Amino acid sequence: MVNLRHDIHSHPELAFAVDRTSSSLADRLEAAGLDITRNIGKTGFVATLRNGNSTRSVGLRADMDALPINESNEFAHRSTKPEQFHGCGHDGHSIMLLGAALQLAEFADFDGTVHFIFQPDEENGTGADAMIDDGLFTRFAMDEVYGLHNLPGLPVGHFAIQSGPFCSFEDNFEITIQGRGGHSSMPDKGIDPIPIAASIVLNLQTIVSRTIAPAKHAVVSITNIQTDGARNVIASNVTLSGDCRGFDNQTSETIKAHMEQIVSHTCTAQGADFTFNYSTSFVPVVNHQKQTEVCVKAVTNLPDATIDSSYGRVSFSEDFAKMLNQKPGAYILMGNGDVGEHHSRPLHNPFYDFNDQAIAYGVAYWCSLVMSAL
The missing domain is CATH 3.30.70.360 (Alpha-Beta Plaits)
Structure with missing residues (x-):
């Protein structure tokens, strides 16, 4: 997972032009036996995994696009493209959802259907609408939908959420x-x-x-x-x-x-x-009470993870809010590195990098969430 995250980081793609990233992720999931529906919201796709007999289903969403800025890091996996940079951690988000899908496909321990949603163009705020307009919630039945974002300054293994208005x-x-x-x-x-x-x-x-x-x-x-x-x-x-x-x-x-x-x-x-x-x-991200409680339960079931369930409001914005306007769900933050560490560099900073140590926590969280929700 780390090597693939580094590969995606070094080959960032913008907005809807995430063809390489989308194909790489979809091909791996297809090889693992998941049903893949491509070209949802242009370059977005949905990977579907079914297990058991329940008709319940959930959607898990990750974003794939990068930022139109230059990277200032000098490590080996830095961006190879001028003015294209994974400065918000969407490379890590995609990898964590990929890892969870692969793990759930191999060790299925849930009853129902999971739709893994890989979304383009979050940064411009149009990717969620594009997927919804292409029938995300009419072609794929979902009772609930969940999203996640990394947060520099919050230690790895720590999660944060609150019910009600969360992102501006x-x-x-x-x-x-x-x-x-x-x-x-x-x-x-x-x-x-x-x-x-x-x-x-x-x-x-x-x-x-x-x-x-x-x-x-x-x-x-x-x-x-x-x-x-x-x-x-x-x-x-x-x-x-x-x-x-x-x-x-x-x-x-x-x-x-x-x-x-x-x-x-x-x-x-x-x-x-x-x-x-x-x-x-x-539009604002407004978490639903019941689904927020599911997220809290998913974290508390993880060893060595902690959660602040009354974290307070955050001033950044997220187009996952459009999905929450369609279906009940919740959006959670996970730590990318404590204050003072390199990985505490803020989102959209030219020295930002997603913390590879957070990948295991993100994968485990998604798997725990599925088992809590289904």
């Missing part, structure tokens, strides 16, 4: 302020969009705490400012963009409404026009 939504926005450019020595002859933009940036910071309660764990971040001005040219346009986080749909709607109100009133007061675009990239 991600909304994206772009605001363009349209003023009237001119010579920098005569600002009174135009409409300068830069002070208007500055006012908007400051006022957007009041949405959280003044409109939305701090206890809602919402975030509004302006991450990019661009103008078409120059040293001696007052810009005609300023574009602000960024993203917002929170844990429920009402928070998302409130942020959008108040953001548009702030932009509209500020631009109108200064005589500027504007465009405002707001969209949702990821």
Whole structure:
């Protein structure tokens, strides 16, 4: 498993272009006797394993895609491709689910059906939808669905979960302020969009705490400012963009409404026009109570593993949430390395690497989960 993980790490693939990774995993599972259905969500696939007589079935999901950034590690299995890098551990996720499928195929100790879901394009938030649109839950009967992600900073062998809202939504926005450019020595002859933009940036910071309660764990971040001005040219346009986080749909709607109100009133007061675009990239991950309890039981049945079942909310986003909107299920985090270790480098950091010592825990967890759920 370690060698194959290193091979996938050194040959990362992006978005839906995960042909090599998908084929490598599917071929191994097919050789082990699992039923393989390819091209679900373009390059995704489902491997199915049946045992016993029960009609109950569960889905286990792993993501396969990498990030469009350069890797800074210098070890032997570093990425061989520029601006393609497994900096989120999806190589490890795929390997752990593969290992669990192979182990369950050899030592079947469950009664029912397991669908192993290998998903492309999690990073852009479109892979889950693509698989669902291709009939993931209509072609493959599933009573429940489960997902997993590694977490740097959490020791190997430790797991974390909580029932209810767990991972945040991600909304994206772009605001363009349209003023009237001119010579920098005569600002009174135009409409300068830069002070208007500055006012908007400051006022957007009041949405959280003044409109939305701090206890809602919402975030509004302006991450990019661009103008078409120059040293001696007052810009005609300023574009602000960024993203917002929170844990429920009402928070998302409130942020959008108040953001548009702030932009509209500020631009109108200064005589500027504007465009405002707001969209949702990821919906929140909301774990179901019963399935969360199944996850906790699966971990407690493992020797040398521990779980925090009230871990609290995490601010990153995951498109596995779309699957949880279709079926009951739960999403769990597992340790990639304690604080201070190399493997505690954060997700999406150019020095990140999935911890090979975590593979055995992930495989064991998936197997234990199947035996707990079926």
